[in-house]
Amino acid sequence: MTRKFFSATVAISMLVLATTWFQPASAIKFELAGQEAGIATPQCISHYVDDETQVVIKIKVGSGPHQKVSVEVTDDSEHMNQLWKKDNLAEEMQRGAFETKRAGDVVACFTNTLADGYKPDPRYVRVVDVDFDIGSETFDYAKIAEAEKLKPMEVELRKLEDMVKDILEDMEHLQAREERMRNTNGT
Incomplete structure (x- = not known):
């Protein structure tokens, strides 16, 4: 009896350990250069998601003076349905939750717009940390x-x-x- 219990405990422990080792990566960190208002080109990332799936996107933006980071999350349909949008992201963690209506890529596009009177410069960069939680991860x-x-x-x-x-x-x-x-x- 003790041996069976021990074997079951070891098997469950190994299964838990194996699943934590093979968790899919769904986070990304990148630098977003500041651009002039009106001509700012978005930088986009995408993640495939099944239909009727709960998604939580968590975004943390590093500090940076005279810059405003915005995000728009859409699907990849021909209509590019907007799922979530947030302007002027603050430095604290921002969370957006939504449910997909159709299977396909969820596309998050970021822009970093400089304040009036400021020109693009290497020192006007913000670090963006994005994490997608999908399905049971939410x-x-x-x-x-x-x-x-x-x-x-x-x-x-x-x-x-x-x-x-x-x-x-x-x-x-x-x-x-x-x-x-x-x-x-x-x-």
């Missing part, structure tokens, strides 16, 4: 644990279950995509 497991009175191990199992669901959905998407590509190549 769940607040502390609140779930409190509401459902779950023990720590049950919370970890819930996280793993949600992560496995996300992986299965990704695999189904990739299989469907592979089939479409195979059919395209076969014609």
Whole structure:
């Protein structure tokens, strides 16, 4: 009995450890140069998201005088539906939450506009740190644990279950995509 319990505990521990090692990276940090108002060109990043999926984008902007950073998040449809927008991002963490209506890329475009009278210069740069939380990554497991009175191990199992669901959905998407590509190549 003790040996089976020990084996199950080791197996669960190894599974938890393996899933934490292979978490997909969904954060990026980059420098955004200041540009003159009216001619500022956005710098964009994108992330593929399935339809009807909860997304939380977290943005932290470094300090910089005489600069205003803005973000607009859209989907990649022909209409470029706006999902979230924020002007004049402050230095503290900004969060935007939305649910996608269709599968495709979610595109976040950033502009750094200089105040009137200031010209582009290498010293007018702001560091932008962006983190996409998608699907089960958006769940607040502390609140779930409190509401459902779950023990720590049950919370970890819930996280793993949600992560496995996300992986299965990704695999189904990739299989469907592979089939479409195979059919395209076969014609």
